[in-house]
Amino acid sequence: MSQKTVEVPVGRNPEMGVDGRPVQSPLTPFDVAEPDFNTEEMLINIGPQHPATHGVLRLVCELDGETVTRVMPDIGYLHSSFEKLGEYRTWNQIVTLTDRMDYLAPLIYNCAYMMSVEKLMGIEVTERCKVVRVILMELDRIFGHLLWLGTTAIDVGAFTPFLYAFQEREKIYQLHESLTGARITTSATRVGGMMADLPEGWTEQLRSFLSTFPDTLAEIDSLLTRNQIHIGRTQGVGAISAEDALNYGFTGPNLRAAGVDYDVRKDRPYYDYETYDFEVPVGEHGDCYDRYLCRMEEMRQSVRILHQALERLPGGPINVQDPNVSLPSKTDCMSDMESMIHHFKLITEGIPAPEGDCYYAVEGSKGELGMYVVAEEGDTKPVRWRIRPPSFVNLSVISKLAEGHMVADLIMINASLDIVLGEIDR
Amino acid sequence: MTDDIPSAFDALEDGPRPSDEVRQAPPRFPAAESDHPTIVALGEAFGDAIIGQRTSAGDQHVVWIDPTRNFEILRWLKEDPAQAYTMMSDVTAIDYGNGRPVEVVYQMFSIRHKQALRVRAPLAVDHLEIDSVAPLWQTADWLEREVYDMFGVTFKGHPDHRRILMPYDYDEGYPLRKDFPLRGRYSRAEQTRRALNQDLERYYLEDTLAEGREPQEARAADRTELQDPENTGGEQ
Secondary structure: OOOEEOOOOOOOOOOEOOOOOEOOOOOOOOOOOOOOOOOOEEEEEEOOEEHHHOEEOEEEEEEEOOEEEEEEEEOOOOOOOHHHHHOOOOOOOOHHHHHHHOOOOHHHHHHHHHHHHHHHHOOOOOHHHHHHHHHHHHHHHHHHHHHHHHHHHHHOOOOHHHHHHHHHHHHHHHHHHHHHOOOOOOOOEEOOEEOOOOOOOHHHHHHHHHHHHHHHHHHHHHHHOOOHHHHHHHOOOOOOOHHHHHHOOOOOHHHHHOOOOOOHHHHOOOOOHHHOOOOOEEOOOOOHHHHHHHHHHHHHHHHHHHHHHHHHOOOOOOOOOOOOOOOOOHHHHHHOHHHHHHHHHHHHOOOOEOOEEEEEEEEOOOOEEEEEEEEOOOEOOOOEEEEEOHHHHHHOOHHHHHOOOEHHHHHHHHHHOOOOHHHHHO | OHHHOOOOOHHHHHOOOOOOOOOOOOOOOOEOOOOOHHHHHHHHHHHHHEEEEEEEOOOEEEEEEOHHHHHHHHHHHHHOOOOOOOEEEEEEEEEOOOOOOEEEEEEEEEOOOOEEEEEEEEEOOOOOEEEOOOOOOOOHHHHHHHHHHHHOOEEEOOOOOOOOOOOOOOOOOOOOOOOOOOOOOOOHHHHHHHHHHOOHHHHOOHHHHHHHOOOHHHHHHHHHHHHOHHHHHHHO
């Protein structure tokens, strides 16, 4: 397996400048003993409506002076029981629920859900569809990481990366819009294929995004990676060992930053990911800085995968050529009796599934995203639809990570976990 | 005429399927032959505790276990070097309705051997109790809380056994059970009234937070007070 350890030449010494020469560190301006502030124990409440919680999250913190002694996350403010709603919808109707969970990387959720349903039904999608879904998932990985990058930077006071990141996100929004008609709630997948094939000129639009994006990323990189303040705020903050990270259920960049080389794309490959040439960045210290480095590198690797996928994008139909699965074209439907019957049956009844259950894991932008569907013989709706939520599991670790840190570090740790509350509460 | 055509919206009109009404014989679990090394080893090591096995969705291996021995079996799966399922991807449950057992589902993955395994433990609807695996995997802490919150399965030995997504004093039941109506048990007006009448202060006091860490049963007295509409209405 290919593996890459992220190394930054500047080193981890906060008293070293960009050019490698020692400089006066602004982080320790006074060479005096720290006065003892540990006089008062407090209970403070961060959120639920607070910009630094990145959503409707409430953190109840027990403080000793300014040191966090215990964090009790309180979630559920956005709970709308998507899993229950799914039990009352046909397989295709559920797609609209999936992108409302993680509105920061909606296409990954659309695709993951459909892969699970297709696997359960034993439907093999076309080669074109596979590559298109890989493109969409990698595009949304960049999309999700960019939002994380911008908001995390702004949490530690860096405003410029936020603007740069959102400028690039806007281009991906436009790609979403020209493909699906929506910017966030994409709902692009259907059983056996996609809602629509790629529109004319879409790949050129994507290529032009890919030609400028690495430069912007390099610019953000130059603003943050060797930035004294950023390093001071992130290195050694919220560190976790590899063993703990695994035991606490970390997945995705958070787990890899702790040094565990586990990426669903490499370890449980789907959609021919084993044939793409890309590397999985693995960190060493498991702190906020390593999580930052891992995500930055993942975006570069996603660009590589996108280039390869665009190269190999085959022609041919995007939907499965099975009238019991894919909707007929509108023209056929209006002129051909057979097609009209299929259309009617598909819309009113849905697609019957075989008896069984299927858990399908993909590498989402936040971690291992699993979709678990259970059906009984001939069901057109799931008996149970379960999302294995990466953010939910990642957030559960925050109590351990933040213990003993300052309140300001708690904000940084929370930001570095890359959570989205829509998916935590579902 | 159109009424005879089965539609996707039938379930909405028919309402929820009953959970407690037994319509069929106790389920028999599939016993298909499996060549998955872990399932073979499980059969040798635990014998009777393995009550079914099957391959689902093409290549996914499922094994049904005796729910009273789940901790022992899962610990073996984690600690035996030939299995090494160090990653607990997911803990969830399935309610099929019609009085069939509620099944707790563990999705496991072994990074060392690159193998996935799904373990299902069926629990009788009138005895939803199983050992917690949170001492083995910390990640099971929140996931089991969610299963408790949504299905009412009690996890024995769980360090922090309380609701997680729903409010701590939610008393309408367990939302993902098949006998729970899609729109909740109370009317919209009653739900609004309860939301407006709740005591906001209790969400900020330290002793109430500490109290929230107790099992739900310990606070049954509080809930009965809340259930009485005279009581809550009168305070305002």
